[in-house]
Amino acid sequence: MTWVNAVTQGILLGGLYALFATGLSISFGVMRLVNLAHGDLAVLAAFVSWSIVDRLGVGPFATLALVVPALGLGGYLLQRGVLDFVVSADPLRGILVTFGLAVVLQNLLLEHYSANAKGLDAGGLETASFRLTDQLAVGWLPLLTLGVAVAVLGGLSAFLRWTRTGRAFRAVADDLRTARLMGIDTRHVFGLAMALALATVALGGVFLGIRTTFSPGAGPGLLLVAFEAVIIGGLGSLWGTLVGAMVIGVAQTVGAQIEPGWSILLGHLVFLAVLAVRPQGLFGRVGRT
């Protein structure tokens, strides 16, 4: 029964990881940019939320109304102001700039908030749970997180499929030059894509902060998890990303069940196994790497 429990908790954990992975998937899909500061931006969102809670005394969910648009706007400005100058030229420079951003963000957070771990208090929701059977309990917060992740992915799919801007996103992702020839403002689309990426990762950051404590150094770990979920799911597959996130979540909870130190290690090993056996990911199209 402990194994069933571990797998259940892992699937729910996948909901949180999907929130991190979605943004990475968007920015790679549209801009071909792997944002190495992705995890640190999630941690930034958690800290900003913590500051708002600290100043205004509101609950962490209320801070979402500020944090999500703020990071979205920040993402648009980051793309138009900095990343636009490097993305198209050379993939190497995009990596270098976002890596520099990651280091700078991490150390700014360290300087401002100190290395101490902080948490967001959601008034008991973080520990509340209901029982499915005698030995199997499901927490409300992980369930809510998974629900939010599914809603975000569903909304994003609908947006990409049915709206005019969504069509522009797909066009830019498929063929940048032709999209530009057709009169699409590709810079604006890039900006919007980064805004969406950061808005979703902000959501993930706040939910992470409610679920567990966080510190300035947590970013790279989140980036790696998000990256693994995207690759396991298969590039270009949004729902695949959710499945990939769940695979990592289950690997981690099962790993922790075997031996506490193995949680993250087993996640990495499962990722490497998938990379060795099926490099295009579970739902990826062959030939797109």
Next chain:
Amino acid sequence: MRTSPRDVQAGRQGGAGLRIIRSTPAGRIGLSALLTATAVLATLPSWAAPSVLRAWVVVLGLLSLASMWNLLAGFGGMVSIGQQAFVGIGAYSLLVLADDRGVDPFLAVPLAGLVAAAASLPVAAFVFRLRGGYFAVGTWVIAETVALAVLNNQALGAGNGRSLRAVGDYGIETRQHLTFWLALAIGVGAVLVVVVLLRTRLGLALQAVRDDEHGARALGIDVVRARLIVWVLAAGWTGMTGALIYLSLLRVQPEAAFNVQWTAFMIFIVVIGGVGNPAGPIVGTAVFYVLRDQLQDEGAWALIVLGSVAMAMAVLAPQGITGLLDRVRPVQLFPIRRSLWRGPAGDVRGGGRWPRRGLGRPPPGATAPS
């Protein structure tokens, strides 16, 4: 038919006075300056204080790490964020070889490099499936995986790490001097290895791949083989440097040895100095060390400033400081490029002025072959 650079050079004697030139006065000055500096540094142990020696071990270690990262990213097109894996593997190999197997610690340093080179082969099997940004994060995952495996290994001291005891057999002064000379060999050796490699057939292939991968492939260059050689060499030399660094620090802890900060340092140095220029890491290491030294009391601000400078360089001056200098006066300190000249044989007027990339901007009076 395979045409070697020598065949091409031989062609200069026939027809129209076309000559291919690689050695220039600036190049000779650059190499002799490097050798002179090395000779002067080699005498350092006889007159400098131990603290100066320790500082130079750090500088030379950073130079070596950065040179290898430059080879990897600037010439091999492989932007790795996981080189700390090899720093850590080198450090732990030194521990195991010297303390557990009884190998002389100074001999164990190059052996640790061989271990890291061997370890890089299975790593390549995974990460070579990924490209660009995904390659970068993939190498990072590998580094984290190795770090976690070490962290869970009791024999290697788990999270606490272990101290290197084998150096206790040496007197403190002998140890410091030997460590310094080893650092000098590894640091200067890294620069020379990169220059020599780039002058070989493989180096030519690498530069062709960097400039136009599809074109290079079409010309018959085995891109994967070229990248693999560079990958293994960089991993081995990085591992050897990791062993050297911990031979000087004497205590190995997994979180420090496998810290991504090692790679951050390599990246900052190379980006500041100039990606894809063998002289870039030398300039970058100097700037990096001075900046870090100035900011060492400022805590996290040191990395904030260094990261911001590197970001600004990557956006505004992607060729780094050497690239900016190159724009003012194109001087090639390390002769790795060839230029085509047309003129009477034996006339090397204007030698030292070079087109910025290959045949892109021929010197005055020169014409491209038809």
